[in-house]
Amino acid sequence: MNEQQAFEPARGFDLFSIPELTERSRYECEKRIRARCQNAYLGSDIALCRVLGRYKMFVDTNDRDMSPHLMFDGFWEFWVTEAVCELVKPGMVVADIGANHGYFSLLMAELVGPEGFVHAFEPNARLAKLVTQSLAVNGFGERSEVNTVALAGEDRVPMALVIPPQQESKAYLEPWEGELSEHAALVQTRRLDSEERWSQIELAKVDVEGAEELLWAGARGLLDSGTLKTVLLEFTAARYSDPAAFLDRLAAPGFTILRIDHVAGIVPTTHEELLARSPMEDVMLALRR
Numbered sequence: 001m002n003e004q005q006a007f008e009p010a011r012g013f014d015l016f017s018i019p020e021l022t023e024r025s026r027y028e029c030e031k032r033i034r035a036r037c038q039n040a041y042l043g044s045d046i047a048l049c050r051v052l053g054r055y056k057m058f059v060d061t062n063d064r065d066m067s068p069h070l071m072f073d074g075f076w077e078f079w080v081t082e083a084v085c086e087l088v089k090p091g092m093v094v095a096d097i098g099a100n101h102g103y104f105s106l107l108m109a110e111l112v113g114p115e116g117f118v119h120a121f122e123p124n125a126r127l128a129k130l131v132t133q134s135l136a137v138n139g140f141g142e143r144s145e146v147n148t149v150a151l152a153g154e155d156r157v158p159m160a161l162v163i164p165p166q167q168e169s170k171a172y173l174e175p176w177e178g179e180l181s182e183h184a185a186l187v188q189t190r191r192l193d194s195e196e197r198w199s200q201i202e203l204a205k206v207d208v209e210g211a212e213e214l215l216w217a218g219a220r221g222l223l224d225s226g227t228l229k230t231v232l233l234e235f236t237a238a239r240y241s242d243p244a245a246f247l248d249r250l251a252a253p254g255f256t257i258l259r260i261d262h263v264a265g266i267v268p269t270t271h272e273e274l275l276a277r278s279p280m281e282d283v284m285l286a287l288r289r
Helices: 026-035 067-072 078-087 103-112 125-137 212-217 220-225 243-251 271-276
Strands: 039-043 046-051 055-060 093-097 117-121 144-147 158-162 172-175 184-190 203-206 230-235 256-261 265-268 283-288
Touching (some): 026 078, 055 067, 055 103, 055 125, 078 103, 078 203, 078 256, 078 265, 093 103, 103 125, 117 125, 212 243, 230 243, 243 256, 243 271, 243 283, 256 271
Parallel strands (some): 093 203, 117 144
Antiparallel strands (some): 046 055, 230 283, 256 283
16 A cells, blocks of 8 residues: 555545644644544454544554544644644654554654654554554555564563553553563563664654653663654653652753643743642653754
8 A cells, every 4th residue: 555545535535634733723623633533343342543634543442541532532632742743854763652552653654754764662562563553554654663662771671561451551561570460461671772773763752651761771872872852751750769860861961851731832841840740740741952
């Protein structure tokens, strides 16, 4: 399937155009995207739905966290969606780390264009398979790769990926001690700087449910080389033993730390402002240098 075939709309049906995200109000965009929602159950707890009024996407119907929003609204975290559209440019090499169902992987794959590339990382093998299928059915297979690994600070260490029932997007890593619980899978860790094919990543979106410090330690090569210039990272102070020290480590390679506001978009912030928030609040940071 070529890209033209992948985006050939049915007669009388116009797809949502991604540039509209910057040309229209958020209210109008959400309205237009919802109007284009479609979904069909395929069996085996998998559905095919249309997201962002444009992409065909496979989702796990057992998931009660993200899938309902994708199937009936057609979008997820619109303020982050807008930020990704603002920051990702044609020709970029980017990463979606903690890809989950692949919503941002699809958006990034269109934004980078045929000259760019998307590296998606999702340690949950079931979700990684769905991401691969979604990228392929939209004609993005040749400009993307899905890696079924958990990124961390040490290479090739077995860890347990705990997958809460009906909340696969909340999966998290914990040490493996020789046994696995009913809702856990054994995964291998990799450092982000351990593979040559990942060495050109210049923008990364990171949502790894508490493994942010591990990921940052394993990205040292990209940080020291200056290749990785922009990072969107979900920061939740309660997950870290010393959140202030972690903010210092995030800034140390020369990053300015910004915050993605739900209404105003990418805005300035300070360490003090971030640490004054509820430690349980998920804050999406935008690190730029």
